[in-house]
Amino acid sequence: MEYGTRALSSMKSTERNQNHPKKGSTIKVDPIRDTRAILRIKRMLRNKPRDLCLFTLGINTAYRASELLSITCGQVRFLQAGDVLDVWQRKTKKYRATTLNHAAINSITEWLTVHPEPLPNAPLFRSRTGQALTVSTLSNMVKDWCHNAHIHGNYGSHSLRKTWGYHQLRRNQKTKPHMVLPILMHAYGHTNQEQTLEYLCIQSDEVANLFMQIEL
Numbered sequence: 001m002e003y004g005t006r007a008l009s010s011m012k013s014t015e016r017n018q019n020h021p022k023k024g025s026t027i028k029v030d031p032i033r034d035t036r037a038i039l040r041i042k043r044m045l046r047n048k049p050r051d052l053c054l055f056t057l058g059i060n061t062a063y064r065a066s067e068l069l070s071i072t073c074g075q076v077r078f079l080q081a082g083d084v085l086d087v088w089q090r091k092t093k094k095y096r097a098t099t100l101n102h103a104a105i106n107s108i109t110e111w112l113t114v115h116p117e118p119l120p121n122a123p124l125f126r127s128r129t130g131q132a133l134t135v136s137t138l139s140n141m142v143k144d145w146c147h148n149a150h151i152h153g154n155y156g157s158h159s160l161r162k163t164w165g166y167h168q169l170r171r172n173q174k175t176k177p178h179m180v181l182p183i184l185m186h187a188y189g190h191t192n193q194e195q196t197l198e199y200l201c202i203q204s205d206e207v208a209n210l211f212m213q214i215e216l
Contacts, residue, residue, distance in 0.1 A: 028154065028201070029153075029154050029155055029156040029157075029158045029159045029162065030153040030154055030155060030159060030162070030201055031159055031162035031163040031165070031166035031167075031200060031201060032059070032146065032151060032155070032159060032163045032166075033163075033166060034151070035167070037146075037149050037151045038059065038163070040149040040150075041055060041145045041146070041148075041149045042055070042056070044145065044148060044149065045145070049107075049110050049111040049113075049114055050111055050115075050125060050126075051141065051145075052107055052110075052111070053107040053108055053110065053111035053124075053125075054068065054125050054133075054138070054141075055145065055160070056103055056104060056106075056107035057104050057107060057108065058160030058161065058163075058164075059160050059161075059163040059164050060100070060101055060103050060104045060164060061098045061100070061104065061161065061164060062096070062098065062161050062164055062165065062187040062188060063087060063096065063098065063161060064089070064091070064157075064158075064161065065135045065138050065139070065157035065158070065160070066090060066091075066135055067087045067088075067089060067090075067096060068087075068125065068138075068160075069123070069125055069132050069133050069134070069135065069138065070087060070088065070123075070132065071085075071087060071123070071124045071125070072120065072121055072122060072123060072124060073112065073115060073118045073119060073120060073121075073122050073123075073124050074119075074120030074121060074122075075087075075124070076100075076108050076112075076124060077112060077118070077120075079100060079105060079108070080105060081100060081101055081102040081104075081105045082099060082100070082101075083099070083100055083105075084097050084098065084099050084100075085097070085098050085099075085100055092189060108124075111124075117130065135157055138157045139156040139157040142155050142156055142157055142159055142160065143155050143156060146159070161188075162199065162200055162201070165184050165187070165188065165196070165199070165200050166200045166201070166202065168180060168184060169181065169184060169200060169202060170202075181193050181196060181197075184196050184200075
């Protein structure tokens with residue numbers, strides 16, 4: 001029985017991680033491009049306020065996974081839409097300031113009303129053990145959400161912040177393209193606009209036009 005359980009567990013692990021890169025290699029994760037897919041995921045998570053809050057906050061900010069998971073209840077308890085949340089970045093050793101919109105605040109408020117331990121220093125996104133969720137756990141959660149929403153592609157924890165930038169650029173590219181891209185570059189801490197476009201899995205308009213000009 002024990003062997004069978006281990007074998008089954010190993011099979012499930014292999015199946016769940018079949019798209020993971022091999023050790024020493026990397027895989028570029030995608031943003032969630034379809035707004036209908038975003039709505040499907042939100043509907044799936046409507047009875048899971050912690051996960052819905054994590055997903056909503058992730059796609060409405062440029063925070064890295066580690067930054068999201070470092071947020072405490074006390075940091076957000078009294079915030080309102082339009083307020084700024086400062087989160088320490090381990091990578092850059094600086095604070096990242098983000099203005100929270102109504103969607104982010106509403107999801108935080110709903111989660112805090114049922115949070116099992118909403119103490120000031122308690123992690124906002126706690127695990128069953130009471131500790132903060134890990135980045136690897138969040139990555140697997142995002143993969144499962146996208147899989148269950150029938151979205152094709154490679155997804156992980158970075159998909160959340162990529163989704164925010166992707167839709168910011170797409171929605172503003174016709175009205176103020178020269179303004180939004182430099183702002184996104186600054187938000188992500190990139191050194192040039194090409195890096196931001198590549199990060200968001202977006203071809204520049206010039207490259208896209210080249211492909212459309214000639215059909216062989």
